[in-house]
Amino acid sequence: MSRIADTFEALQARGRKALIPYVTAGFPFADITPALMHGMVEAGADVIELGVPFSDPMADGPVIQKAGEKALQLGIGLAEVLEMVRVFRQRNSATPVVLMGYANPVERYEQQRGPGSFARDCAACGVDGVLVVDYPPEECEQFGAELRGSGIDLIFLLAPTSTTERMQQVARVARGYVYYVSLKGVTGSGALKTEEVAAMLPRIREHVKIPVGVGFGIRDAQTARAIASTADAVVMGSRIIELIEDQPHERVVGVTIDFLRQIRKALDA
Amino acid sequence: MLQYDQPDTRGHFGPYGGSFVSETLTHAIDELRAAYARYQNDPDFIAEFRSELAHYVGRPSPVYHAARMSRELGGAQIYLKREDLNHTGAHKINNVIGQAMLARRMGKPRIIAETGAGQHGVATATICARYGLECVVYMGAEDVKRQSPNVYRMQLLGARVVPVESGSRTLKDALNEAMRDWVANVDNTFYIIGTVAGPHPYPMMVRDFQSVIGTECLTQMPELLGPGRQPDAVVACVGGGSNAMGIFYPYIAHEAVQLIGVEAAGQGLDSGKHSASLERGSPGVLHGNRTYILQDENGQITETHSISAGLDYPGVGPEHAWLQDTGRARYVGITDDEALAAFHHLCRTEGIIPALESSHAVAYAMQLAPTMAPGQAILVNLSGRGDKDIGTVADLAGGEYFDRPSQQGATVKGARA
Numbered sequence: 313m314s315r316i317a318d319t320f321e322a323l324q325a326r327g328r329k330a331l332i333p334y335v336t337a338g339f340p341f342a343d344i345t346p347a348l349m350h351g352m353v354e355a356g357a358d359v360i361e362l363g364v365p366f367s368d369p370m371a372d373g374p375v376i377q378k379a380g381e382k383a384l385q386l387g388i389g390l391a392e393v394l395e396m397v398r399v400f401r402q403r404n405s406a407t408p409v410v411l412m413g414y415a416n417p418v419e420r421y422e423q424q425r426g427p428g429s430f431a432r433d434c435a436a437c438g439v440d441g442v443l444v445v446d447y448p449p450e451e452c453e454q455f456g457a458e459l460r461g462s463g464i465d466l467i468f469l470l471a472p473t474s475t476t477e478r479m480q481q482v483a484r485v486a487r488g489y490v491y492y493v494s495l496k497g498v499t500g501s502g503a504l505k506t507e508e509v510a511a512m513l514p515r516i517r518e519h520v521k522i523p524v525g526v527g528f529g530i531r532d533a534q535t536a537r538a539i540a541s542t543a544d545a546v547v548m549g550s551r552i553i554e555l556i557e558d559q560p561h562e563r564v565v566g567v568t569i570d571f572l573r574q575i576r577k578a579l580d581a
Numbered sequence: 582m583l584q585y586d587q588p589d590t591r592g593h594f595g596p597y598g599g600s601f602v603s604e605t606l607t608h609a610i611d612e613l614r615a616a617y618a619r620y621q622n623d624p625d626f627i628a629e630f631r632s633e634l635a636h637y638v639g640r641p642s643p644v645y646h647a648a649r650m651s652r653e654l655g656g657a658q659i660y661l662k663r664e665d666l667n668h669t670g671a672h673k674i675n676n677v678i679g680q681a682m683l684a685r686r687m688g689k690p691r692i693i694a695e696t697g698a699g700q701h702g703v704a705t706a707t708i709c710a711r712y713g714l715e716c717v718v719y720m721g722a723e724d725v726k727r728q729s730p731n732v733y734r735m736q737l738l739g740a741r742v743v744p745v746e747s748g749s750r751t752l753k754d755a756l757n758e759a760m761r762d763w764v765a766n767v768d769n770t771f772y773i774i775g776t777v778a779g780p781h782p783y784p785m786m787v788r789d790f791q792s793v794i795g796t797e798c799l800t801q802m803p804e805l806l807g808p809g810r811q812p813d814a815v816v817a818c819v820g821g822g823s824n825a826m827g828i829f830y831p832y833i834a835h836e837a838v839q840l841i842g843v844e845a846a847g848q849g850l851d852s853g854k855h856s857a858s859l860e861r862g863s864p865g866v867l868h869g870n871r872t873y874i875l876q877d878e879n880g881q882i883t884e885t886h887s888i889s890a891g892l893d894y895p896g897v898g899p900e901h902a903w904l905q906d907t908g909r910a911r912y913v914g915i916t917d918d919e920a921l922a923a924f925h926h927l928c929r930t931e932g933i934i935p936a937l938e939s940s941h942a943v944a945y946a947m948q949l950a951p952t953m954a955p956g957q958a959i960l961v962n963l964s965g966r967g968d969k970d971i972g973t974v975a976d977l978a979g980g981e982y983f984d985r986p987s988q989q990g991a992t993v994k995g996a997r998a
Binding site for chain 2 (some may be wrong): 390
């Protein structure tokens, strides 16, 4: 069983919901990511989503796009992101790490290093799951097979516009958890309606038998708690990026820990 | 005749094309695919499309024998397909009418578009005015500056132009922003893509709407060259590649006709400052399709350059990628300087001011013609007219040109005191 499945099983046994913070790798400083990941775990993160910077992040809002541009300026590519995970794994062998990004850097990585290299290197560095925003199920059969062969979960999105047929299709191929995009819009949008999410989750669960996480637009403890009352996990990204974008190096980890502790407390209350 | 049946049912041209979009858009794409499948062979839809092209756009556009230019070059005869004579000044209007007709049938009252040079934006704003649809056009902040006459035209037509400040502030960033708008407003919004790129069905659908260009040529050329004769070569500029696909597509089966796409070589193919994705790019995934793109070793999209805002794009339609790989078309580069020289040459020899985009195709025809016999024929797609570019040309030539002569103040007759 994968580290992701283990984690969700342990949480469910204790009646708890997963907290999944997202941060763009190499943001706001190229060397800070492994320390930031350890801090997130210390504050109560159960899974970490690590954003792979891409020059044209179509599904992300301005906050995450800016973070990606900064990381790119600092020279962070996919190889550097994998190295960050390897460093994180030297001191943490329990917390699942999911890479989140876009198809092109992954395809380029394989062009340069040979077919199957991405899945192999992910496994070697300790990556547990991969979410490629612009790889829908019908375009990544081979990619999915390679990841499965290396024991890595391929995670898929569902959205308010997803049809029943789509839910069934995603249910057949998704591993680890399914990420439900809580609103029509890009990351960091302000239009989240918790009651709409609550109404959608039972429909998804009719088809999807693995845990369902919810993200996009969750900005505070109150909303996180409301979402967690129906979802298995809450994902928070843009708000964390905003909090750390102007912090000096020595404050980044502390600010993140303080914020995530509040969220953790709300989820467990 | 060559058998050609692309794309497959999932929108693939060989390994290219496809539909690489985030989940939120999947439903919108499915809806569009269903709507296009329903209407593309519907007699009422086709009749209305043809009527719009005839009475609103002014089709068929003529093919013109550039006799003086051909004589001076001393080789093959050059013919120009005059898409510059269309309403709004370019081929873009053909496709926009088709998509706007679909939007009406799908009950989508709001239209979004992205534009580089502004020709697609102007065409979209025009149709939205005609059909009473809300129109929002995304345009890179850099392009807003260099194409200001088109920005004002769009505003006159009732569109809202949104300058995009992210990334390189050009066409690719406008495309990203339009995609984001679409994700957020997918219920009431139709995204009119201006070129043969994007997720399936866009590359196929835009090609189909634009193929009116080549289809007209198939009957017009024999009238000029003699019964049964087609040109020896068809030349068109390629940014995203919609005017080129429009003229190439009906000729693909005619194997004796060479198809030549002309990319923007900018300051030179090896200068790093160009937009030649087919000649200097590599396969990748961008804006919803797999195609040739300009990227660095990490798969990040690199900045492009062209004198022509309409060619300044780091990708290309996936069908061009396939035509290049299979050898059915070949792709060459023309530099900024060569395009500019061709621009001036066509102005002076034929009395036609071409768009800087089209000037790339003219420039290559000028190189090709002297290598061919006077009995041979080159058909160039003159995709648009150059009114929008005269400010750029004047700046480069150090010419006297005022973009906004005396618009403010009491010297304008009729101005309110």
